[in-house]
Amino acid sequence: MKRSRFTEEQIIGMLKEQDVALPPAEIRCKHGVSQATSHKYMAKFGGMGVSDARKPKALEDRIAKFKKPLAKQMMDVSTSKEMLGDNF
Numbered sequence: 001m002k003r004s005r006f007t008e009e010q011i012i013g014m015l016k017e018q019d020v021a022l023p024p025a026e027i028r029c030k031h032g033v034s035q036a037t038s039h040k041y042m043a044k045f046g047g048m049g050v051s052d053a054r055k056p057k058a059l060e061d062r063i064a065k066f067k068k069p070l071a072k073q074m075m076d077v078s079t080s081k082e083m084l085g086d087n088f
Contacts, residue, residue, distance in 0.1 A: 006031075011041050012048060 006014070017027050028038050 008045065012045050014038075015042060015045055 004011075014027060014031055014033070018024050024038065027033075028035060033041075
């Protein structure tokens with residue numbers, strides 16, 4: 001998946017500029033964003049604050065932290081079962 005040129009905070013900032021009464025066409029031109037991209041950003045981040053955008057990323061990091069030890073333990077169990085073979 002292609003990475004965006006803008007961070008989530010920057011995208012939300014662009015959308016907030018539209019709320020301040022600047023015309024959307026002027027904002028798109030200023031930031032070099034197409035109309036389709038602007039609509040995509042609005043659908044994804046519309047009505048969100050910067051802190052709301054950071055929550056999913058923090059949650060992903062936390063889940064990853066727990067997945068590593070679990071995967072290691074599952075691998076150890078799998079290896080132990082393999083070594084015991086038909087005896088167990």
